[in-house]
Amino acid sequence: MAAMAALTLARRLLRSGPRPGLSGAGGREPGAAPRRAIGHGRVAVELDGSSGVAVMKMENLPVNSLSLGFLTEFLISLEKLENDRGCKEVVLTSGAPNIFSAGLDITEMCGKSVEHYTEFWRTVQEMWLRLYQSNLVTIAAINGSSPAGGCLMAMSCDYRIMAENPKYGIGLNETQLGIVAPFWFKDTMVNTIGNRATERSLQLGLSYSPAEAHRIGLVDQLVPEEKMQSAAAEVMSQWLAVPAHSQPAELPAGGGGEGPGSDRV
Amino acid sequence: MAAMAALTLARRLLRSGPRPGLSGAGGREPGAAPRRAIGHGRVAVELDGSSGVAVMKMENLPVNSLSLGFLTEFLISLEKLENDRGCKEVVLTSGAPNIFSAGLDITEMCGKSVEHYTEFWRTVQEMWLRLYQSNLVTIAAINGSSPAGGCLMAMSCDYRIMAENPKYGIGLNETQLGIVAPFWFKDTMVNTIGNRATERSLQLGLSYSPAEAHRIGLVDQLVPEEKMQSAAAEVMSQWLAVPAHSQPAELPAGGGGEGPGSDRV
Amino acid sequence: MAAMAALTLARRLLRSGPRPGLSGAGGREPGAAPRRAIGHGRVAVELDGSSGVAVMKMENLPVNSLSLGFLTEFLISLEKLENDRGCKEVVLTSGAPNIFSAGLDITEMCGKSVEHYTEFWRTVQEMWLRLYQSNLVTIAAINGSSPAGGCLMAMSCDYRIMAENPKYGIGLNETQLGIVAPFWFKDTMVNTIGNRATERSLQLGLSYSPAEAHRIGLVDQLVPEEKMQSAAAEVMSQWLAVPAHSQPAELPAGGGGEGPGSDRV
Numbered sequence: 139m140a141a142m143a144a145l146t147l148a149r150r151l152l153r154s155g156p157r158p159g160l161s162g163a164g165g166r167e168p169g170a171a172p173r174r175a176i177g178h179g180r181v182a183v184e185l186d187g188s189s190g191v192a193v194m195k196m197e198n199l200p201v202n203s204l205s206l207g208f209l210t211e212f213l214i215s216l217e218k219l220e221n222d223r224g225c226k227e228v229v230l231t232s233g234a235p236n237i238f239s240a241g242l243d244i245t246e247m248c249g250k251s252v253e254h255y256t257e258f259w260r261t262v263q264e265m266w267l268r269l270y271q272s273n274l275v276t277i278a279a280i281n282g283s284s285p286a287g288g289c290l291m292a293m294s295c296d297y298r299i300m301a302e303n304p305k306y307g308i309g310l311n312e313t314q315l316g317i318v319a320p321f322w323f324k325d326t327m328v329n330t331i332g333n334r335a336t337e338r339s340l341q342l343g344l345s346y347s348p349a350e351a352h353r354i355g356l357v358d359q360l361v362p363e364e365k366m367q368s369a370a371a372e373v374m375s376q377w378l379a380v381p382a383h384s385q386p387a388e389l390p391a392g393g394g395g396e397g398p399g400s401d402r403v
Numbered sequence: 404m405a406a407m408a409a410l411t412l413a414r415r416l417l418r419s420g421p422r423p424g425l426s427g428a429g430g431r432e433p434g435a436a437p438r439r440a441i442g443h444g445r446v447a448v449e450l451d452g453s454s455g456v457a458v459m460k461m462e463n464l465p466v467n468s469l470s471l472g473f474l475t476e477f478l479i480s481l482e483k484l485e486n487d488r489g490c491k492e493v494v495l496t497s498g499a500p501n502i503f504s505a506g507l508d509i510t511e512m513c514g515k516s517v518e519h520y521t522e523f524w525r526t527v528q529e530m531w532l533r534l535y536q537s538n539l540v541t542i543a544a545i546n547g548s549s550p551a552g553g554c555l556m557a558m559s560c561d562y563r564i565m566a567e568n569p570k571y572g573i574g575l576n577e578t579q580l581g582i583v584a585p586f587w588f589k590d591t592m593v594n595t596i597g598n599r600a601t602e603r604s605l606q607l608g609l610s611y612s613p614a615e616a617h618r619i620g621l622v623d624q625l626v627p628e629e630k631m632q633s634a635a636a637e638v639m640s641q642w643l644a645v646p647a648h649s650q651p652a653e654l655p656a657g658g659g660g661e662g663p664g665s666d667r668v
Numbered sequence: 669m670a671a672m673a674a675l676t677l678a679r680r681l682l683r684s685g686p687r688p689g690l691s692g693a694g695g696r697e698p699g700a701a702p703r704r705a706i707g708h709g710r711v712a713v714e715l716d717g718s719s720g721v722a723v724m725k726m727e728n729l730p731v732n733s734l735s736l737g738f739l740t741e742f743l744i745s746l747e748k749l750e751n752d753r754g755c756k757e758v759v760l761t762s763g764a765p766n767i768f769s770a771g772l773d774i775t776e777m778c779g780k781s782v783e784h785y786t787e788f789w790r791t792v793q794e795m796w797l798r799l800y801q802s803n804l805v806t807i808a809a810i811n812g813s814s815p816a817g818g819c820l821m822a823m824s825c826d827y828r829i830m831a832e833n834p835k836y837g838i839g840l841n842e843t844q845l846g847i848v849a850p851f852w853f854k855d856t857m858v859n860t861i862g863n864r865a866t867e868r869s870l871q872l873g874l875s876y877s878p879a880e881a882h883r884i885g886l887v888d889q890l891v892p893e894e895k896m897q898s899a900a901a902e903v904m905s906q907w908l909a910v911p912a913h914s915q916p917a918e919l920p921a922g923g924g925g926e927g928p929g930s931d932r933v
Contacts, residue, residue, distance in 0.1 A: 332597060384581045649873070
């Protein structure tokens with residue numbers, strides 16, 4: 139059964155720490171037929187061909203900063219999965235301890251050329267568009283804190299499971315640092331938790347505990363940290379039971395009008 | 404008092420099962436002066452002239468499938484009420500056991516000509532536009548399951564009361580059948596329960612129990628099945644107490660921009 | 669510390685009743701250096717230069733009706749604060765007993781010339797635009813009932829604290845009087861409490877108790893009436909701790925598209 143295969147895979151991948159050996163492109167495990175490691179650089183990807191479920195584990199230590207280089211590796215890995223007919227679902231998670239992703243790498247945003255800024259922001263936006271509009275079912279298994287761009291990444295997935303550890307926080311807290319969140323970060327949050335809660339979040343740069351995040355709908359499900367694996371597997375099997383071609387991508391950011399994904403709804 | 408008259412009418416109509424004798428056009432009850440039966444075909448309509456409240460009971464047995472023929476009868480009945488100066492409110496309910504409406508008649512959507520599909524979908528859309536923009540107060544008394552198009556019909560009313568029977572379900576569950584809900588089904592749901600809950604609903608084709616539907620705001624009020632009548636009458640009297648010309652129709656589908664009904668707000 | 673200074677100011681101003689002596693333009697208190705009274709007409713304003721917090725107290729007795737004259741005085745006072753580099757935050761409150769503002773002065777809307785109506789509505793809209801888009805942090809300390817236009821005024825602030833007195837009501841209850849709320853009243857409410865709750869509010873002209881208003885998100889915080897002062901001061905200090913230039917104004921009314929404030933987000 140697909141769900142069982144997924145469960146096994148998820149258990150194995152989520153349990154282990156960062157495994158650089160897996161993250162190189164083409165680093166397949168010979169003999170373990172349907173399971174293939176097809177990540178790129180610091181993104182460890184393992185696809186279970188029998189269930190169609192891939193686990194993408196971010197391993198840009200120490201905190202999965204979203205640098206230009208790491209985002210590029212992320213995009214290549216995701217594109218590989220989208221082009222792989224055997225892949226239907228992706229679980230996005232972290233191989234770094236206590237953090238899902240610390241968000242945009244701030245060193246990419248100062249002391250560089252205009253060309254660099256352009257390239258960096260184009261790539262950030264590409265990450266958002268790719269995840270948000272993906273044909274694959276995308277599930278964020280948030281096993282650590284997820285501030286700013288890390289929160290955007292999680293919100294761009296179809297479903298969010300978060301570890302129930304009160305030390306973890308999630309939110310678009312840029313305001314606290316004097317950084318204005320781009321309007322499409324805001325639109326994505328409005329689509330997730332509504333207008334007023336987003337206003338509050340951005341005005342005060344709020345970071346939510348898992349319990350608060352769940353209460354306002356920023357994450358869909360809380361699980362004890364040691365049960366992330368089985369929770370992800372259960373969710374996956376729910377999605378696999380539904381005909382994929384009738385599932386919409388997320389509804390368009392910005393609400394109301396036509397936009398990304400609207401032709402699929 | 405209007406509310407009392409409405410109460411009596413609602414009791415009588417909601418209590419009885421399907422009554423084909425009432426559903427023919429022009430099937431008036433002589434001598435029962437202010438009360439008039441003015442339905443068409445399989446839609447039994449009884450208007451209480453003293454309160455201005457009409458009860459429209461769908462009787463397309465066994466499950467109130469929304470076929471082209473039935474939708475046409477529905478539209479004629481509704482138009483009659485809208486043109487009747489004595490009518491202010493409509494309670495939409497079902498004469499079929501355990502089901503409000505099973506949604507669009509799937510046999511209208513395969514093995515037919517393009518002309519037929521065009522005519523069918525035009526009529527489905529007409530039902531939505533008519534109900535959603537109606538000058539009358541429209542209240543859905545959901546006395547059974549209400550999947551897919553049945554859920555759209557309920558959402559297009561101004562207020563939704565549902566029988567508290569855990570066997571009943573309501574939702575845009577088309578996805579489960581591999582059918583993509585049209586964007587205006589989606590917009591209507593977004594307006595009712597918000598963006599994120601709609602995303603979840605459409606991605607997994609969720610059908611909600613009455614309790615769940617109430618929790619997420621898909622229905623406004625739950626009542627024990629035997630109290631649908633008095634609950635509907637109470638709601639009606641609330642609405643009758645407010646000046647009709649200052650009540651907006653539902654806010655425009657799709658949110659934000661100008662749209663149906665916006666000139667009334 | 670800013671918060672402490674704010675606390676002291678808030679205590680002093682919120683405690684006192686209407687003080688006409690403060691409300692004249694230019695009525696400064698000599699010798700109390702950083703604290704300046706800079707209101708205009710029936711709007712008493714006191715700015716604490718050390719914290720940057722101003723308290724604007726409406727004193728158009730008996731019920732703070734929003735007449736053309738009073739709105740003009742309100743706008744002049746607000747503009748003064750916006751042009752004052754020493755001002756960062758405004759607490760909007762009432763000097764009238766048991767009422768925040770009774771809303772638009774109905775005598776401005778009948779028996780007058782078209783020119784008068786134009787001028788009146790332009791000024792109402794100006795109040796909304798000014799408050800909604802203000803560069804200052806605007807906090808409504810709702811110390812009494814706040815129907816119709818009074819509710820709009822509160823919703824146009826960044827944050828709403830309401831006194832926990834069950835006798836007070838707040839809401840766009842115009843419908844009850846047969847008055848249609850303008851679409852931008854509606855849009856502002858949609859942005860605050862969402863589409864469906866706004867539909868219900870406008871269809872029935874609902875007025876909410878403080879507890880209900882808090883439950884649906886129409887106000888952000890309830891406090892015992894005698895603690896309005898310290899609550900406002902605490903909220904102010906939260907806002908003062910965040911870099912002002914990265915705080916968005918409220919998100920645009922009407923949702924989705926570009927609009928007032930969007931360039932700041």
